[in-house]
Each structure stands twice: as C-alpha cells, then as structure tokens.
Amino acid sequence: MVSNLQNLFSDMANNSKRSAIREILKLTQQPEIISFAGGLPAPESFPIDDLKEIVNRVLYEDGAAALQYDATEGLKELREVLVKRYQNEGVECALENLIITTASQQGLDLLGRVFLNPGDTVICGLPSYLGGINAFQTYGAVMTGVPLDQYGMRADLLEEKLKELIQQNRKPKFIYIIPDFQNPAGITMPEWRRLQIITIANQYDILIVEDSPYREIRFEGEHQPMMYQLDNTGQVITLGTFSKIVAPGFRIGWVLAHPAINDKLVTSKQSADLCTPTFVQKIAAKYLKSPRFEVNLKYTIDLYRLRRNIMLEGFRQYMPDGVSWTEPEGGLFLFVTLPEYIDAEKLFFRAIEKKVAFVVGHVFFADGSGKNTFRMNFSFVNEAQNREGVKRLADAIREEMEAYQLQKGKKTVAVN
Amino acid sequence: MVSNLQNLFSDMANNSKRSAIREILKLTQQPEIISFAGGLPAPESFPIDDLKEIVNRVLYEDGAAALQYDATEGLKELREVLVKRYQNEGVECALENLIITTASQQGLDLLGRVFLNPGDTVICGLPSYLGGINAFQTYGAVMTGVPLDQYGMRADLLEEKLKELIQQNRKPKFIYIIPDFQNPAGITMPEWRRLQIITIANQYDILIVEDSPYREIRFEGEHQPMMYQLDNTGQVITLGTFSKIVAPGFRIGWVLAHPAINDKLVTSKQSADLCTPTFVQKIAAKYLKSPRFEVNLKYTIDLYRLRRNIMLEGFRQYMPDGVSWTEPEGGLFLFVTLPEYIDAEKLFFRAIEKKVAFVVGHVFFADGSGKNTFRMNFSFVNEAQNREGVKRLADAIREEMEAYQLQKGKKTVAVN
Missing domain, CATH: 3.40.640.10 (Type I PLP-dependent aspartate aminotransferase-like (Major domain))
Structure with a gap:
C-alpha cells in the first residue's frame, strides 16, 4: 500500500459523511427490534406478480x-x-x-x-x-x-x-x-x-x-x-x-x-x-x-393510510403529555417533538433497549438543532408490530422523562 | 427562468465534456451505415433465454x-x-x-x-x-x-x-x-x-x-x-x-x-x-x-474471435500500403494507424459518405496527438456487414490517400 493513503483523498471525499441514517440502520437491524427508523416501502406493496408478467414480456x-x-x-x-x-x-x-x-x-x-x-x-x-x-x-x-x-x-x-x-x-x-x-x-x-x-x-x-x-x-x-x-x-x-x-x-x-x-x-x-x-x-x-400500476398504487396508498392511522391511534393513546407529532396527509413519515429537556439521542438508546427504533431528528437540521425531535416511518412495519412498537416507544419516553425529573429533583436537593 | 443560468453552473459542469464518441454515435446511427464506432457488445451474445429462467427464479x-x-x-x-x-x-x-x-x-x-x-x-x-x-x-x-x-x-x-x-x-x-x-x-x-x-x-x-x-x-x-x-x-x-x-x-x-x-x-x-x-x-x-454463464461466455468469445478474424482478413486483403493495425488477442477493439499525412477526421466524413463509420483516434490521446489513427469495434457488426464495411473503409482510405497525392502534386506544380 502507498505510505500516505489518508493524504491522497480529495476534498470531496473528506466532505462526504456516511449517512447517519444508514449507520443507525445497522444498529436497528438486530433481531426483535421493531424499527421505525428506515425509509423503506412495505414489501407487501411490491407488485411481484404483476412484474413477473411484465419482465417476461420485456425479455420476449x-x-x-x-x-x-x-x-x-x-x-x-x-x-x-x-x-x-x-x-x-x-x-x-x-x-x-x-x-x-x-x-x-x-x-x-x-x-x-x-x-x-x-x-x-x-x-x-x-x-x-x-x-x-x-x-x-x-x-x-x-x-x-x-x-x-x-x-x-x-x-x-x-x-x-x-x-x-x-x-x-x-x-x-x-x-x-x-x-x-x-x-x-x-x-x-x-x-x-x-x-x-x-x-x-x-x-x-x-x-x-x-x-x-x-x-x-x-x-x-x-x-x-x-x-x-x-x-x-x-x-x-x-x-x-x-x-x-x-x-x-x-x-x-x-x-x-x-x-x-x-x-x-x-x-x-x-x-x-x-x-x-x-x-x-x-x-x-x-x-x-x-392498468395494474394504478391498482397497485391504490393498494399501497390504502396500506400506508392504515399504518399511519394505527400509528396515530397509538400515539394518541400512549404518548405522555408534552410530546407532539405531525399528522401527515400522505407519504411515509411523521415527526415527533419531545419536551425541550429530552435529548432524542439518549432516548434512542433507551428505545433500543426496549427493542424499538427511530431516527433522531437533529441529523435532518442543517443548523444542528432539533435535539428533541425524531422521525417515525410508518410504511414498513406491519400493523401488529406498529401497535406494539409505539407502546414500547411511549414507555421509553415516559421513563426518559421520569429519569429527568428524578435527576432534577436530586439537583434541587443538592443545591438546598 | 433565472436570468443568469449560464453563470450558475459549477466548475465541474464546465469541466464535463460530452463524450465525443457518444456524439459521433448519433451521426453513425443513420440507416445503412455500417458502424464500427460504438463499443457495443453483440446482441446475439445476450443470454436472453437463460435470463428468462433466472429472472423468474429471482421473482419467485x-x-x-x-x-x-x-x-x-x-x-x-x-x-x-x-x-x-x-x-x-x-x-x-x-x-x-x-x-x-x-x-x-x-x-x-x-x-x-x-x-x-x-x-x-x-x-x-x-x-x-x-x-x-x-x-x-x-x-x-x-x-x-x-x-x-x-x-x-x-x-x-x-x-x-x-x-x-x-x-x-x-x-x-x-x-x-x-x-x-x-x-x-x-x-x-x-x-x-x-x-x-x-x-x-x-x-x-x-x-x-x-x-x-x-x-x-x-x-x-x-x-x-x-x-x-x-x-x-x-x-x-x-x-x-x-x-x-x-x-x-x-x-x-x-x-x-x-x-x-x-x-x-x-x-x-x-x-x-x-x-x-x-x-x-x-x-x-x-x-x-x-453453469449457463460459462457456456454463454464461451459463445461470446467464439463469436468475437470470429468477427475479429474476419476484420483482420479484410484489413489484410483490402488496406492500402502504409496503413497498420493492432491484432488484439481479445476484447472488442483494434486500432488503426494511417500514414501521418492522413487526417482521420477528414477520413471520417469520407467514410460516412461511403456508409461506414469508426471513432477518430485523437479523442483517446490526452495530449491531442493521434490525428492519423482510429478505433474499430468488431464485436457489434455481423459477419457479412463486417466484410462489406472493411471494404468500404479501405476504399475511403485509398481515396483519401489519392486526394492527398493529387493535392501535393498540384502544390508542387504551383511552386514550380
């Protein structure tokens, strides 16, 4: 190997960062983790049977x-x-x-x-x-x-x-x-x-x-x-x-x-x-x-609507006060804002312990803000796991809030 | 549109040149032209039947x-x-x-x-x-x-x-x-x-x-x-x-x-x-x-060997003295060197008139030399067209050489 490899890389190579999401995805790929982290479409939405026909037609x-x-x-x-x-x-x-x-x-x-x-x-x-x-x-x-x-x-x-x-x-x-x-x-x-x-x-x-x-x-x-x-x-x-x-x-x-x-x-x-x-x-x-394309697209929209609805229901039912979220009219994601004192990165590791994952929000903020936010994908995880995952997540948030209150209490005591 | 679009483009955009080959390819795509210009593999070598089976297996x-x-x-x-x-x-x-x-x-x-x-x-x-x-x-x-x-x-x-x-x-x-x-x-x-x-x-x-x-x-x-x-x-x-x-x-x-x-x-x-x-x-x-992969690869090699052989035979038979070429042991291309006084770009347009095409060589020379060279692809054109194309090309070269001699003769006369 050349002796000075690290010095040979270009400014562009040094500008390039590994996508935080793709690195986090590796953590979230452990078995049993319910991951709302990726931006993956639902495999159930892939028109495999339609494509069998199309692909054969292309080759013939x-x-x-x-x-x-x-x-x-x-x-x-x-x-x-x-x-x-x-x-x-x-x-x-x-x-x-x-x-x-x-x-x-x-x-x-x-x-x-x-x-x-x-x-x-x-x-x-x-x-x-x-x-x-x-x-x-x-x-x-x-x-x-x-x-x-x-x-x-x-x-x-x-x-x-x-x-x-x-x-x-x-x-x-x-x-x-x-x-x-x-x-x-x-x-x-x-x-x-x-x-x-x-x-x-x-x-x-x-x-x-x-x-x-x-x-x-x-x-x-x-x-x-x-x-x-x-x-x-x-x-x-x-x-x-x-x-x-x-x-x-x-x-x-x-x-x-x-x-x-x-x-x-x-x-x-x-x-x-x-x-x-x-x-x-x-x-x-x-x-x-x-014509199969539109049929499949409608199926995909229906499936994602269902999954968004289940996620929103779970949020309404389980999330502690002080947590807010967006209610998207489409797409694959909703965005969650925690009380300012909660660090979503700390929460992430608590969530991983509870076998649930998301993407911390600050990676999406060009100014490095958004420390108390995170992104949830609702397209990939199936309905049952969606319900269970949101419940686990709400538990993790509640614990993180309690840990903060406890910590704050201690500090108050120490000051007194 | 913004008023200053041309000024907005980056240095990289300005560094990027349209590939001379791909632009020339457009010229050579006229009907009836036998084109040795592209670097296209032979469509006959594509394992369509094998792929039908593989693609279906992938989808299933x-x-x-x-x-x-x-x-x-x-x-x-x-x-x-x-x-x-x-x-x-x-x-x-x-x-x-x-x-x-x-x-x-x-x-x-x-x-x-x-x-x-x-x-x-x-x-x-x-x-x-x-x-x-x-x-x-x-x-x-x-x-x-x-x-x-x-x-x-x-x-x-x-x-x-x-x-x-x-x-x-x-x-x-x-x-x-x-x-x-x-x-x-x-x-x-x-x-x-x-x-x-x-x-x-x-x-x-x-x-x-x-x-x-x-x-x-x-x-x-x-x-x-x-x-x-x-x-x-x-x-x-x-x-x-x-x-x-x-x-x-x-x-x-x-x-x-x-x-x-x-x-x-x-x-x-x-x-x-x-x-x-x-x-x-x-x-x-x-x-x-x-196992079909190796079978198809062998077929491809045999086909390209045949086409190279036909091209080399044509070159030996038809090319005028002063033209030399490489005899590749594999691959898709051979390279032709003309007498120094022949400009391959001028030859290119004469060849197009005769309904045959190649890529001028100087585009491959980082120092802009190679004005009297060109590249021939032998993988794409079928055997009959290969023979005919080389004959046309040899005619174009002979004419270009004669035109030069005539021009030179005139100049000599003019000087005298």
Whole structure:
C-alpha cells in the first residue's frame, strides 16, 4: 500500500459523511427490534406478480434492446410515458424536459455536481431530507436552513434569509424543497405557500429544487399542484422516483427541468454512470403503461393510510403529555417533538433497549438543532408490530422523562 | 427562468465534456451505415433465454428482497460470488475488498471523486479509454499521457515522466491502466511489463487503477495475471464489469481494492445513488452461479474471435500500403494507424459518405496527438456487414490517400 493513503483523498471525499441514517440502520437491524427508523416501502406493496408478467414480456419482446446500452438521457419509451402522465395532470412539459436518473438520489447528486462550487450556499428546510443535504455538502455546499411551520418552509423567514445572504454576497444557488409529505417532517405545503415561495424565488432570481418522491402517496385531502407547474418559467427543477410508487430496487428516478439544465445534467451523467440500467427502464415503462400500476398504487396508498392511522391511534393513546407529532396527509413519515429537556439521542438508546427504533431528528437540521425531535416511518412495519412498537416507544419516553425529573429533583436537593 | 443560468453552473459542469464518441454515435446511427464506432457488445451474445429462467427464479424466490433497497456496498450474494471467482483464479481477496458499482463507469467516477482535487495529475496511456479520461477530467484532473508500445504503457517513459512530474511538484494521484485488450489500442500487457509498472509504482509510492472490462474475452494466448494479483499490497485498485461478459443493460460493475479505499468509495456512492439496483444485482448473482454463464461466455468469445478474424482478413486483403493495425488477442477493439499525412477526421466524413463509420483516434490521446489513427469495434457488426464495411473503409482510405497525392502534386506544380 502507498505510505500516505489518508493524504491522497480529495476534498470531496473528506466532505462526504456516511449517512447517519444508514449507520443507525445497522444498529436497528438486530433481531426483535421493531424499527421505525428506515425509509423503506412495505414489501407487501411490491407488485411481484404483476412484474413477473411484465419482465417476461420485456425479455420476449425486447430482450436484446433491454440488455444493451441506451441513451444517457434515458429510455425514450419511459421518458414518453412519464411526460404523458405529467401532461395528463395539466403540467406543461415535453420530452426534452424529462431525463432518467439512477433513482432520485442521483438526481440530487447531479444537481450538486452541475450547480455547486465549494462554499456555495443552498437553502433547505429545517428539517430536510438527509440524502439531499449530504449530496449537496459533498460538493462543498454550505447548507442554510429556514424553519418550517405547519405549511412547510416559512416564506417570511425565507425572504429574510435571502436578503441577509445577498447582503453577505452569498446568494444561494437554489432553494431545496420537499413540498409533499416532507421527509422528515410529514408536512405538505398548500398551494398558496408554494406560490409565495415561487414569487420570492422569481423576485430574487433563484432556482428551486422540488424533490417530490412521495407526491402520489396521498391518503386524504386534495393534491396540491407541483411547484414546477405553478412556476412554469423553467425556474423549478423537479425530482421524481419510481421508488415509492412501485419499488426502490429498480433505482429509477427522473428530473423534470428546463432543457438547458437537463443538457448539463446529461453531460454529467455520462461520466457518472453512462446510463441507467436499460433493463429496469424497460420494465418501468411497461409497468407504468399497464392498468395494474394504478391498482397497485391504490393498494399501497390504502396500506400506508392504515399504518399511519394505527400509528396515530397509538400515539394518541400512549404518548405522555408534552410530546407532539405531525399528522401527515400522505407519504411515509411523521415527526415527533419531545419536551425541550429530552435529548432524542439518549432516548434512542433507551428505545433500543426496549427493542424499538427511530431516527433522531437533529441529523435532518442543517443548523444542528432539533435535539428533541425524531422521525417515525410508518410504511414498513406491519400493523401488529406498529401497535406494539409505539407502546414500547411511549414507555421509553415516559421513563426518559421520569429519569429527568428524578435527576432534577436530586439537583434541587443538592443545591438546598 | 433565472436570468443568469449560464453563470450558475459549477466548475465541474464546465469541466464535463460530452463524450465525443457518444456524439459521433448519433451521426453513425443513420440507416445503412455500417458502424464500427460504438463499443457495443453483440446482441446475439445476450443470454436472453437463460435470463428468462433466472429472472423468474429471482421473482419467485426473492421477489420482495430483490425489489427493496439494499446495502450501498452491494448485494452480499453478488459480492460473494465475485470474490469466489477471483479466489479460484488465485487472487488473494476477501468480501471487504469488493464493492458493487453502477457499472464500471461509476467506479471511474467514484475514484475521481475520492482522489482528485482540481489540478491533480493522473497518468494514462496514449491512447486511453475516453470514459476514464472524461471521468477524471470532470474532477479537474490534468491527464498526462505516457506512450504505449506493443506491450502496453512503456515503463521507461513512465519512470521518466514520474521523475519530471515529481520535480515539478505534480506527483500523480494514480496511474490509469487498461492492461487487457486495451480500449482503444487492443494491446495486452504481458506479465513482465505489468511487473515493471508495479515496481515503479511501488518505488514512487503511487496507486494504480487497473481497468479490466475485457479481461475474460480472450480469443487466444495465455491469461496474464491481474495487476491486483501481482501487487497484492493494496496499491492496485481494479475495476470489473458485467457489461462485456453478460450484458451492459444491467449496469453492474465492481471495484476490487483495499478496504480503506472501498470505505471512501462507499461513502461517496451513498450520496451518488444510494445503491445499485437490487433487482439486477440479484439476477447477476444467480447468473454467475449458473453453469449457463460459462457456456454463454464461451459463445461470446467464439463469436468475437470470429468477427475479429474476419476484420483482420479484410484489413489484410483490402488496406492500402502504409496503413497498420493492432491484432488484439481479445476484447472488442483494434486500432488503426494511417500514414501521418492522413487526417482521420477528414477520413471520417469520407467514410460516412461511403456508409461506414469508426471513432477518430485523437479523442483517446490526452495530449491531442493521434490525428492519423482510429478505433474499430468488431464485436457489434455481423459477419457479412463486417466484410462489406472493411471494404468500404479501405476504399475511403485509398481515396483519401489519392486526394492527398493529387493535392501535393498540384502544390508542387504551383511552386514550380
């Protein structure tokens, strides 16, 4: 081995952090632990029987093409069906607006690559999806957080922050937003708030990255228009994925953007992985065109609604006073806020002892706040385990609160 | 749209060039053109029937797991079978030495990301695989070429170059080598030359990146030991791929390296695409374990040997004096050198008129030389088209030579 390996690594390698979630996942994979930590879709939602038919059709009808290299921008057949779905929803877009990525994580990575120089500023919500934060930080981004309220990113604080940053000559490259059933907060931005944010972005001449993996998993309420659709000047870049509506094991995502942006993304993708696996793109295209797709999506939504309901019931029944949580209208996650004096990281280890797990919230806060918060996934764990897990978790929280009171009591005694 | 989009793009986006090959491929995709330009495997070599069986088994036996997220370092089952294949060949390695990438292009990209800061030097052969050059240049690498002879990269010139670079305080981060049936040159490095290069790398304390996509496609002669195996101190990083031995449409590659290097690559891969599609990894693992894999590989080798032979016969029969070419013992490519006065780019357009295509050689030369060279792929085009294409190409070359002589004659006359 070379004598100086550690010194050979690049600045980017040193910027890259192992995802706290994926490391925590290892802890939570012990047997008997009921884990609400991961962001895994329910395996019961995977349309295995439908796919048997589709995959065989791909191999019979398109075998050679499905196994060959294909265009970097993605399989035309898949791009066409995705564009058509958007058009049916009233979104103005054409084939040149849509490219395929190796799941939306690659979309985030390519956006980082194409827009970010070390030291560039990116605005994100407090909290925000960790995979986005990590992707941008890898390219040396300084992530600057704007707090959310019940309607998502606060427009007033966003404008304040923008003024401040521009004054400091640190105008952000883009604003990163997850408008539907936000990961981790479980909050959805109503149309009026989307419009407020877009107006500010227009006014300050800043791009918006709209990360939209959960949009189609809505349990109740009205679909809100995509920010891409509301803007329609090319200032919004939207990321979509097959991972939550069919299965993550295909790693199919897409970017909806102005062709001038897609052009740069495609050039970058050429050297990143040449093209997304043709075989899975063919399967995705055929499945999206099959009537079975909508049937399975409805099944998935129903299943996740049930699991969210069970989790919310458990929370209402078992959680001690002082604990609050979001009630998402869709998606995979809800977010819990503990009394300020409780450290979610300490709670995590107590929960692991009780064989239940979550993800501590502070990893989602670019400013390191959120020490008293955590994220719960409700899509993966089955109904019985969901009930049992929430009960265990409530016990752990109660004990942690009591331990604090005891500790405080002792301190008071010691002072007296 | 924002008013200043072009100014928003990063240095990396500006470093990224569209692959000249992929752009040329568009020109060559006109109907009736016999294209030796791409690097496409023969669709006839894809084991479609075998895969029908394997894919169904994956869905029946492992459906849910195959459709779920999996570890960033790759599916354990696939890593195990790949490690075992290397071990059977006498390569000392363990599970921790091997990670899966989204084809070996991602391996190149991650190596760039993990090792290269803008301005860092990388050594490559003259010529070298364009996808490697592009991947490293994206990260701001200065590619420095060392000429090849019939045994691959010249060890004496490598050492000279290293001394020169070190004196200039530009010690390279690594040496990029394609030892087997090099793309584009079609040259294979014998063991003694590999040992020479490794000795120099050891002495100067520099990593070697061994890119090995074609290694198993050998038509004749003895397999040469991998540089990874010859070194075995952890100083060699080897890239492998499923693309040439089964099918590129799966986008399965791997990196064989010291665990300390793999650790950094995995962290980078987390933010690049989280994980390679589980579904295709499952298929790859099962297929590598099936006896059908070796049968199909032998078929592929036999087919490519036949096509190489036909191309070489055509060259011997039709090429005018002054044209020389390599005679590869395996792989997908041979490399042609024209008389110095012929510009391969001018020839390219004459060839397109004659409905035949190749890739101009100078794109593979980091120093911009090689204007009188071009690359021929023999894996893709069928036997009859192969014969016809070479004949057309020889005609184009003869015409280009005659045009030059005529031009020269005129000039001589004009001077007189």
